Amino acid sequence: MMCLDLLKSNITYERRITILPIERQNRIKELLQKNKSMKITELSSKLSVSEMTIHRDLKPLVDEGFVIKTFGGVTLSNKGDYSTGNHCIYCHQNINDKLSFRLVLNNNNIEITCCSHCGLLRFLQIKKEVNQVICQDFLRLTTINAKTAFFVIDTTLDLGCCQPQVLPFEYKEHAQKFVKGFSGIVSTFDEAVKFVYDGMHSSNE
Numbered sequence: 001m002m003c004l005d006l007l008k009s010n011i012t013y014e015r016r017i018t019i020l021p022i023e024r025q026n027r028i029k030e031l032l033q034k035n036k037s038m039k040i041t042e043l044s045s046k047l048s049v050s051e052m053t054i055h056r057d058l059k060p061l062v063d064e065g066f067v068i069k070t071f072g073g074v075t076l077s078n079k080g081d082y083s084t085g086n087h088c089i090y091c092h093q094n095i096n097d098k099l100s101f102r103l104v105l106n107n108n109n110i111e112i113t114c115c116s117h118c119g120l121l122r123f124l125q126i127k128k129e130v131n132q133v134i135c136q137d138f139l140r141l142t143t144i145n146a147k148t149a150f151f152v153i154d155t156t157l158d159l160g161c162c163q164p165q166v167l168p169f170e171y172k173e174h175a176q177k178f179v180k181g182f183s184g185i186v187s188t189f190d191e192a193v194k195f196v197y198d199g200m201h202s203s204n205e
């Protein structure tokens, strides 16, 4: 009987909830920003998903140092608590979650920038202190390692953030497809760093 009930609730859940993991992660972030710490059971009932799903959603947030696992729950880390300033560390404008870029430092602090443009410039500034660079795939909104990502530079699509723009993609073929539609050049992390740096400094040469 238990199994049948479980099955039924899973079915209704499947039909009712169509939100993406990334949206749920953002929702978890919002909840944690507000409550600072929460139980897994609380999150699971608030978001109407299983505790297992919550654990899966939390994994990247834990990896990023955004939250710390506690007994039966999670707590917002100091780094995750940016209620004091939800602004780009480089250009100080508001952070757009979709474009944001994270630098995980050797001391486990996390710096967030509004977009890859600022992220790459910030990386150049503090390279030696940076342990990981994380951004989101432009199309799939998955968390990816910026170092191994492909960046579309010089595209015609205007995102309204910083210029020159750089858009991250996990897969080269996605970046190439994007370029077919919106033009631009597919580049590696190092090439993209050079591109934004040159773009910002060309007037001084």
Ligand SMILES: [Zn+2]
Binding pocket: 088, 089, 090, 091, 092, 093, 113, 114, 115, 118, 162
């Ligand atoms: Zn910025």
Ligand SMILES: [Zn+2]
Binding pocket: 091, 114, 115, 116, 117, 118, 161, 162
């Ligand atoms: Zn920006």
